[in-house]
Amino acid sequence: MDTVFIRELAVDTVIGVYDWEREVRQTLLLDLDMAWDNRPAAAGDDLSHALNYAAVADRIVAFLGGSEFLLIETAAEEIAALVRSEFGVPWLRLRLCKPGAVAAARDVGVVIERGERSA
Numbered sequence: 001m002d003t004v005f006i007r008e009l010a011v012d013t014v015i016g017v018y019d020w021e022r023e024v025r026q027t028l029l030l031d032l033d034m035a036w037d038n039r040p041a042a043a044g045d046d047l048s049h050a051l052n053y054a055a056v057a058d059r060i061v062a063f064l065g066g067s068e069f070l071l072i073e074t075a076a077e078e079i080a081a082l083v084r085s086e087f088g089v090p091w092l093r094l095r096l097c098k099p100g101a102v103a104a105a106r107d108v109g110v111v112i113e114r115g116e117r118s119a
């Protein structure tokens with residue numbers, strides 16, 4: 001299966017378990033790989049058959065930007081469910097990063113895979 005991807009999508013949101021984190025907005029970075037058969041879009045040179053990465057990115061920014069999750073695990077799970085249900089994506093891998101959350105680390109985060117990836 002082909003993929004359509006998004007790299008380092010930056011979204012400001014309320015996220016975190018500590019009291020101070022409920023009072024500020026922090027930037028999360030998202031990498032997303034989505035299984036999609038790209039041949040119909042290519043054959044017709046037609047966006048209507050493509051998985052529109054701009055539409056997916058806009059939806060994630062709107063959803064995550066308006067959310068107030070405690071854990072990045074929960075945010076990742078909800079984003080994965082939304083992308084799969086609203087865009088018909090059969091499989092995805094989502095990496096959600098919270099840069100700066102651990103002072104001595106460049107980055108921390110989670111990676112999840114959901115759905116079935118056909119050959």
Ligand SMILES: Nc1nc2c(c(=O)[nH]1)N=C([C@H](O)[C@@H](O)CO)CN2
Nearest residue numbers: 015016017018070071072073101102
């Ligand atoms: N596995 C996780 N560990 C931690 C999370 C999280 O969302 N998932 N969150 C925090 C705090 O909010 C932290 O980011 C504050 O710096 C700690 N550990």
